[in-house]
Amino acid sequence: MLTIKNLHAEVEGKKILKGINLEIPxxxxxxxxxxxxxxxxxxxxxxxxxxxYEVTEGEVWFNGKNLLEMSPEDRAREGVxxxxxxxxxxxxxSNINFLKTAVNEVRAYKGxxxxxxxxxLKLTKEKQQLVDFNTNLMNRSLxxxxxGGEKKRNEIFQLAMLNPSLAILDETDSGLDIxxxxxxxxxxxxxxxxxxxxxxxxxxxxxxxxxxxxFVHVLYNGRIIKTGTKELALxxxxxxxxxxxxxxxxxxxx
Amino acid sequence: MMNSNEIIDDIAxxxxxxxxxxxxxxxxxxxxxxEDIIRFISAKKNEPEWLLEWRLKGFQAxxxxxxxxxQHFELPELDLQSLSYWAAPKQxxxxxxxxxxxxxxxxxFDKLGISINEQKALTGVAVDVxxxxxxxxxxxxxxxxxxGVIFCSFGEAVQEYPDLVKKYLGTVVPASDNxxxxxxxxxxxxxxxxYIPKGVRCPMELSTYFRINAQNTGQFERTLIVADDExxxxxxxxxxxxxxxxxxxxxxxxxxxxxxxxxVKYSTVQNWYPGDKDGKGGIFNFVTKRGICKGANSKxxxxxxxxxxxxxWKYPSVILQGDYSEGEFYSVAVVRNKQIADTGTKIHxxxxxxxxxxxxxxxxxxxxxxxxxxxxxVGPRAENARNFTQCDSLLIGNQCGSHTFPYIESRNxxxxxxxxxxxxxxxxxxxxxxxxxxxxxxxxVALIVNGYVKEVLNxxxxxxxxxAQKLLSITLEGSVG
Numbered sequence: 001m002l003t004i005k006n007l008h009a010e011v012e013g014k015k016i017l018k019g020i021n022l023e024i025p026x027x028x029x030x031x032x033x034x035x036x037x038x039x040x041x042x043x044x045x046x047x048x049x050x051x052x053y054e055v056t057e058g059e060v061w062f063n064g065k066n067l068l069e070m071s072p073e074d075r076a077r078e079g080v081x082x083x084x085x086x087x088x089x090x091x092x093x094s095n096i097n098f099l100k101t102a103v104n105e106v107r108a109y110k111g112x113x114x115x116x117x118x119x120x121l122k123l124t125k126e127k128q129q130l131v132d133f134n135t136n137l138m139n140r141s142l143x144x145x146x147x148g149g150e151k152k153r154n155e156i157f158q159l160a161m162l163n164p165s166l167a168i169l170d171e172t173d174s175g176l177d178i179x180x181x182x183x184x185x186x187x188x189x190x191x192x193x194x195x196x197x198x199x200x201x202x203x204x205x206x207x208x209x210x211x212x213x214x215f216v217h218v219l220y221n222g223r224i225i226k227t228g229t230k231e232l233a234l235x236x237x238x239x240x241x242x243x244x245x246x247x248x249x250x251x252x253x254x
Numbered sequence: 255m256m257n258s259n260e261i262i263d264d265i266a267x268x269x270x271x272x273x274x275x276x277x278x279x280x281x282x283x284x285x286x287x288x289e290d291i292i293r294f295i296s297a298k299k300n301e302p303e304w305l306l307e308w309r310l311k312g313f314q315a316x317x318x319x320x321x322x323x324x325q326h327f328e329l330p331e332l333d334l335q336s337l338s339y340w341a342a343p344k345q346x347x348x349x350x351x352x353x354x355x356x357x358x359x360x361x362x363f364d365k366l367g368i369s370i371n372e373q374k375a376l377t378g379v380a381v382d383v384x385x386x387x388x389x390x391x392x393x394x395x396x397x398x399x400x401x402g403v404i405f406c407s408f409g410e411a412v413q414e415y416p417d418l419v420k421k422y423l424g425t426v427v428p429a430s431d432n433x434x435x436x437x438x439x440x441x442x443x444x445x446x447x448x449y450i451p452k453g454v455r456c457p458m459e460l461s462t463y464f465r466i467n468a469q470n471t472g473q474f475e476r477t478l479i480v481a482d483d484e485x486x487x488x489x490x491x492x493x494x495x496x497x498x499x500x501x502x503x504x505x506x507x508x509x510x511x512x513x514x515x516x517x518v519k520y521s522t523v524q525n526w527y528p529g530d531k532d533g534k535g536g537i538f539n540f541v542t543k544r545g546i547c548k549g550a551n552s553k554x555x556x557x558x559x560x561x562x563x564x565x566x567w568k569y570p571s572v573i574l575q576g577d578y579s580e581g582e583f584y585s586v587a588v589v590r591n592k593q594i595a596d597t598g599t600k601i602h603x604x605x606x607x608x609x610x611x612x613x614x615x616x617x618x619x620x621x622x623x624x625x626x627x628x629x630x631x632v633g634p635r636a637e638n639a640r641n642f643t644q645c646d647s648l649l650i651g652n653q654c655g656s657h658t659f660p661y662i663e664s665r666n667x668x669x670x671x672x673x674x675x676x677x678x679x680x681x682x683x684x685x686x687x688x689x690x691x692x693x694x695x696x697x698x699v700a701l702i703v704n705g706y707v708k709e710v711l712n713x714x715x716x717x718x719x720x721x722a723q724k725l726l727s728i729t730l731e732g733s734v735g
Contacts, residue, residue, distance in 0.1 A: 088687040090688075105693050
């Protein structure tokens with residue numbers, strides 16, 4: 001599904017990613033953890049195609065296609081979905097109109113006809129129930145005046161509507177209370193299937209109690225320094241990152 | 255892959271699509287502004303003596319008035335002596351059906367996307383087309399006549415209904431109001447006249463399409479709308495002009511009179527040629543539009559979508575004289591390239607219990623400069639007057655300008671005046687967010703812009719709203735999916 005080879009990227013001349021290698025097969029959930037500033041969100045941005053990031057080296061292959069050569073909208077249409085850490089507010093554009101445009105753009109790209117209003121509403125209703133999304137938020141301006149939790153739930157709702165093959169959740173748990181966290185995680189678990197892969201970026205082990213990963217990677221200083229199974233997350237929770245950081249620095253100084 | 259700045263530049267620099275000219279033999283007067291040309295125009299139009307005198311008075315006023323200096327842009331030097339004040343298609347016999355119209359002219363309308371045939375058949379809109387000063391075709395006249403509605407060219411009204419014209423002409427915008435209104439009064443060529451009799455609700459939208467064709471002619475049309483007691487009319491005005499390197503002046507006057515319990519809705523979609531991307535050429539759109547709610551419980555509503563012209567400079571206003579009368583102003587003004595807009599409204603609350611609502615949405619792209627200027631005045635008699643004003647500015651890119659000049663003058667303690675203003679920018683992060691959901695940048699901009707202007711476009715009659723949205727998407731490329 002997704003293959004990242006020796007990926008290097010920088011922002012305004014500052015090196016952020018320094019050789020990431022990662023293989024994510026179909027149907028798996030991979031968690032990416034790491035301390036602040038380690039490059040977790042940058043990796044998400046690079047994969048989604050944010051244009052202030054410059055890829056200086058490396059390759060990213062998605063379902064056999066060169067992801068880095070695609071525009072952000074084409075990546076989305078190919079099936080890459082980024083759930084934003086900070087969803088953007090767009091006044092005047094209703095949530096439903098935005099979703100309809102997005103769904104139909106993706107369909108047009110795949111050569112599918114536009115959804116009729118009736119079918120679209122049916123789909124909306126179905127997904128709304130699936131991820132427990134408040135109907136009142138449908139006709140409001142996109143994310144405008146939404147609480148932090150509502151914004152995150154809107155991301156998961158969009159994920160359900162667009163049904164991508166790869167979903168990247170960028171610190172979706174940040175700013176959520178325990179109830180919201182449970183709702184968001186339930187949504188993700190319901191969307192989970194053998195065809196879909198997830199990259200779950202998080203600071204805390206807590207989210208991984210709800211969304212159980214197949215693998216956990218630790219990102220530090222722009223590189224993946226350790227990979228393990230879900231037990232690694234527990235170990236990190238207990239011991240913090242310092243022991244890994246120290247090991248990394250020792251390696252560097254040798 | 256274009257980044258969003260490049261796309262925005264591209265959109266902002268897109269060429270004008272209505273820049274064609276029509277080759278029709280024209281009857282053009284020599285350039286110059288003097289009493290002789292005014293007499294010439296008046297004679298050409300077979301006008302009665304009182305109207306010639308009215309024009310000459312206008313000219314006297316014009317000579318005394320000076321060009322304003324308070325506007326937020328540099329007024330280009332206008333050489334009014336180099337303009338020709340009369341241009342009419344030569345063929346000018348009475349027309350009974352569309353078949354008799356010059357095919358070239360019909361082709362022009364087709365290019366404009368307002369095929370009269372189609373409009374006649376599909377939308378039931380009555381269209382009065384002003385083509386370089388002379389009204390060519392008026393459709394649906396018969397049907398309207400049955401109801402007593404008068405909808406005809408100004409010239410025709412002068413011949414057929416001189417008493418009505420004489421009674422109301424210049425009562426809302428006097429010739430001495432401002433230099434451009436005075437100029438118009440002296441040399442106005444044609445325009446539209448509407449009278450809705452007592453108790454009649456005009457069953458269709460009345461529509462006029464203005465288009466400037468000949469080179470070096472100014473267009474000075476004059477519209478007068480009178481809505482008698484308890485009547486209703488919705489009036490639409492659309493404008494385009496061909497591409498020219500020289501600037502052309504458009505100094506129109508619109509007067510609206512609403513009597514007791516009458517309601518007039520006036521909608522404009524203005525797409526005059528804006529000049530090229532370096533600011534060469536384009537229309538100077540210096541128009542005086544004003545309505546008076548003369549009777550109690552009357553209402554006048556202005557809606558404008560201004561996407562064209564090198565300079566748009568106008569303030570459609572309402573004088574709320576009748577008690578409990580209402581005035582509204584809804585505006586979208588778009589500037590890009592080097593376009594300038596200094597527009598807004600003036601609402602004068604005179605009667606008691608008068609209400610007004612102002613919603614202004616400015617959009618600036620490229621090197622465009624957009625100003626909202628508005629005056630809300632409340633007189634001593636206007637007990638419990640209410641006003642709500644919202645003026646928003648949207649910036650696209652970082653080289654455009656947006657300014658707001660709200661003036662409030664209240665001389666009554668019971669008045670309640672509210673003013674809200676916001677400035678926002680289409681941010682890179684907004685565009686990226688939409689990109690990341692599969693929406694390309696062009697569509698993303700259109701989605702945001704359409705969302706932003708929705709409140710105003712909703713005020714337009716259906717078919718016009720569609721046209722306005724199309725225009726916005728031509729102007730800013732892309733449309734809502």
